[in-house]
Amino acid sequence: MKRAWTRALATWLVEHLTFGLTTEALAGDLVEEMQKGRSAGWLWRQVLTAITAGLLNRLRDSAAPLVFCVVWTSLYPGWNLLCRAMLENARPENWETAAWPWSALLPLSYGMVPALAFVWVGFRVYALARPAVVERLTARRVLWGLSASLNVLLSFTVLLLRHFKGSRVDLGALEREDFYSAFHLLWISVPLALSLLAALWSTTMQVPRLGRKQGLRPPKFSAPPARFAQGGPIA
Amino acid sequence: MRERTWLGEFELMILLTILRLGDEAYGVPLARELSAIRDGDVSVGSVYAALDRLELKGLIASSMGDPSPERGGRAKRYFRVTKEGLHAVRDTRKVLTRLWRSLPVEGGDVA
Numbered sequence: 307m308k309r310a311w312t313r314a315l316a317t318w319l320v321e322h323l324t325f326g327l328t329t330e331a332l333a334g335d336l337v338e339e340m341q342k343g344r345s346a347g348w349l350w351r352q353v354l355t356a357i358t359a360g361l362l363n364r365l366r367d368s369a370a371p372l373v374f375c376v377v378w379t380s381l382y383p384g385w386n387l388l389c390r391a392m393l394e395n396a397r398p399e400n401w402e403t404a405a406w407p408w409s410a411l412l413p414l415s416y417g418m419v420p421a422l423a424f425v426w427v428g429f430r431v432y433a434l435a436r437p438a439v440v441e442r443l444t445a446r447r448v449l450w451g452l453s454a455s456l457n458v459l460l461s462f463t464v465l466l467l468r469h470f471k472g473s474r475v476d477l478g479a480l481e482r483e484d485f486y487s488a489f490h491l492l493w494i495s496v497p498l499a500l501s502l503l504a505a506l507w508s509t510t511m512q513v514p515r516l517g518r519k520q521g522l523r524p525p526k527f528s529a530p531p532a533r534f535a536q537g538g539p540i541a
Numbered sequence: 542m543r544e545r546t547w548l549g550e551f552e553l554m555i556l557l558t559i560l561r562l563g564d565e566a567y568g569v570p571l572a573r574e575l576s577a578i579r580d581g582d583v584s585v586g587s588v589y590a591a592l593d594r595l596e597l598k599g600l601i602a603s604s605m606g607d608p609s610p611e612r613g614g615r616a617k618r619y620f621r622v623t624k625e626g627l628h629a630v631r632d633t634r635k636v637l638t639r640l641w642r643s644l645p646v647e648g649g650d651v652a
Contacts (some may be wrong), residue, residue, distance in 0.1 A: 331618030332568060332585060334617060355584040360590060
């Protein structure tokens with residue numbers, strides 16, 4: 307009874323905490339080995355190793371995008387200043403006298419346009435720096451990634467605005483200069499980094515395709531093991 | 542031009558063991574074979590973690606077998622080495638051989 311309960315708990319942990327793509331097969335392997343008389347100690351060692359190895363795999367996959375997001379976001383003050391000059395040059399004089407709601411949206415564009423462009427340029431730079439990522443990109447994945455980044459950027463910006471509402475930010479009196487203040491540049495880095503991370507994760511998440519679905523027979527190999535003993539395909 | 546992939550020690554061992562096992566290459570036999578060859582315990586979990594990485598790199602491919610009652614209704618996942626995987630094994634072998642041969646006394650001190 308206790309043995310069955312232990313096995314059920316161990317397989318549940320493997321199936322839910324290993325983060326891998328092979329959880330079902332791994333749990334099945336452990337059950338099969340237990341049927342052959344392995345001890346509970348052996349089972350728990352396997353479970354702990356599987357969870358740790360899965361976590362390390364996940365951390366390794368996330369490390370590069372995470373570091374890139376932090377480094378890229380640190381460049382935002384320079385980017386914002388560059389955009390400031392460009393936006394001012396591109397601004398037609400009649401924007402100043404535009405009717406509502408354009409008059410209200412104009413100041414926002416000084417904050418949102420550079421931020422969005424910054425995230426999307428960052429995404430492009432990351433993809434260019436890693437050719438293996440570009441190979442996996444499809445138009446659908448890029449659209450999905452950019453949409454995710456936009457949503458994250460807007461959501462976290464709104465959350466920040468709500469957090470500072472009344473104390474540091476007056477939403478009704480936002481001005482162009484507010485987007486170049488040290489306060490803005492410091493706090494906007496959080497939504498920016500998260501937005502870029504969302505774009506990178508949602509587009510570069512690697513999911514291998516299984517060759518066959520359940521219920522089909524295992525694959526047949528063209529080269530039998532005996533060939534390898536003579537150094538066959540790798541000689 | 543083909544992009545070269547360099548293999549870690551454990552990854553290389555796993556690829557060679559998959560080749561060695563042929564049709565029977567799934568988690569438990571792989572871990573058992575590696576334990577026997579390395580003369581030390583290799584956990585199934587660490588083998589699967591490496592298999593995940595290799596599959597994401599495109600060096601191996603997998604397919605599911607039939608679910609069976611002795612596995613609690615779960616299917617086995619069989620692995621095979623892809624063409625890219627074979628290239629990676631060959632490249633790694635070439636580099637390692639060159640390094641061994643470049644030692645002052647061939648294999649002398651480390652043999």
